Every structure is written in structure tokens, then in C-alpha cells.
Amino acid sequence: MNLEQLIIAGIRRSTAEVFSTMLGVELDVPDTAIETGDPEANDGVVSLVGLAGPWMGTGSVSCSPELACRVCSLMLMTESKAVDEEVLDAVAELTNMIIGGVKNGLEPDLGPLCLSIPTVVFGKNFRTKSAGTAEWIVLRFPWEGSQLVVKMCLTQAEKIHPILHAPSHACSLEV
Numbered sequence: 001m002n003l004e005q006l007i008i009a010g011i012r013r014s015t016a017e018v019f020s021t022m023l024g025v026e027l028d029v030p031d032t033a034i035e036t037g038d039p040e041a042n043d044g045v046v047s048l049v050g051l052a053g054p055w056m057g058t059g060s061v062s063c064s065p066e067l068a069c070r071v072c073s074l075m076l077m078t079e080s081k082a083v084d085e086e087v088l089d090a091v092a093e094l095t096n097m098i099i100g101g102v103k104n105g106l107e108p109d110l111g112p113l114c115l116s117i118p119t120v121v122f123g124k125n126f127r128t129k130s131a132g133t134a135e136w137i138v139l140r141f142p143w144e145g146s147q148l149v150v151k152m153c154l155t156q157a158e159k160i161h162p163i164l165h166a167p168s169h170a171c172s173l174e175v
Contacts, residue, residue, distance in 0.1 A: 003154065006106060007137045008032055011150050014101030015141060018094065023074040027148075030139040035151070043124045044068065045083060047095035050116035051103060057134060057154035059099030061091065064146050065122070083122050092118035098150060110154075 012030065019025045046062040063071070065083045072080040072090035080087050095118045103113045121128065134153035141148045 007152050010102035010105040011139050014098050018097045027141045030141040033138045035136040035138050045091050045122045047091045047118045047120045049099045049118050051113050053113040054111040055154045056157045059152045061095040062149045067146050088120045092120045
């Protein structure tokens with residue numbers, strides 16, 4: 001399996017598991033695409049998580065404000081009617097779980113990877129972009145008349161910066 005297929009399979013599996021386990025929701029099969037060039041404009045909530053190790057990149061989850069409120073309502077078992085701090089935290093945690101699951105699935109093939117803490121953006125007509133010319137693998141999951149979009153881009157660290165690929169800079173968690 002090539003990297004693109006590994007990422008697509010990882011996003012499908014992880015997103016389905018998180019939604020089923022945490023939200024009690026079964027998602028439909030997503031549309032899959034490759035995004036290059038200028039990113040599309042966003043209206044809503046976007047949460048980004050960085051990945052680092054022998055491969056580096058970004059994973060993201062984005063959705064409408066209404067879907068973000070629905071995620072929060074299901075996660076916290078409360079009613080969320082407007083995007084507030086709780087809603088943004090819920091989307092950040094959802095992103096952490098989905099991209100963390102993808103990361104765990106990729107590690108046997110790519111080596112140890114670390115995740116950053118999520119960054120969440122909410123607004124209208126904004127764009128998010130990662131440095132470099134990375135291709136994004138994009139899965140659009142239809143849900144409740146809208147879409148939950150999960151994206152990931154990865155590139156070998158040595159292609160970005162040779163020093164970062166050295167074993168002494170590998171991610172490790174010591175407990």
C-alpha cells in the first residue's frame with residue numbers, strides 16, 4: 001500500500017471509530033480527493049494538529065458552526081446552540097482523537113510520530129495553509145445534511161530539513 005492509500009484508510013478507520021465510540025454516530029462513506037495549490041476558503045470551524053518525526057505534516061478537521069455545535073452536544077451531552085469555548089474545545093478534542101488514531105495507524109510503516117496540541121480557528125472566509133507545497137488528502141464525510149472534512153498532508157522530514165531527520169531528534173515520550 002502506498003502512503004496515500006495508508007492515509008485514506010487511516011482517516012476512514014479513525015474517523016469512523018471516533019464517531020461510533022464517542023458520539024454514537026455511524027458516518028457514511030466519504031468522498032476522497034487530493035487538494036493542491038491554493039486552499040479553499042473556510043466558513044466555520046477548523047482544527048489543526050501538527051505531526052513530527054521522520055515524516056512531518058498537518059492533520060485537520062473542519063465543519064460548519066452547526067456541526068461543531070452538534071459534536072459538542074453529543075460529546076458533552078448538553079445543548080450547544082452557538083460556537084463558544086466549549087464547542088471549540090470539543091472540535092479540538094475530536095481532531096486530536098481522529099488524527100491521533102491516524103498517526104497510530106501510520107507509525108508501523110513510517111516510524112514514531114508526535115502530535116502537537118490542536119489549534120482551532122472559527123470565522124468566515126478564511127484560509128489555512130501549511131508551509132511548502134504539500135498535497136492534502138481530503139475526505140469529506142456527509143453528516144446531518146452537511147460535511148465533516150478531514151485532511152492530512154505528510155512529507156518526509158529530510159525533504160524539509162535534513163537535520164530534523166536525525167535520530168537524535170526523534171519523538172519519544174518517557175514516562
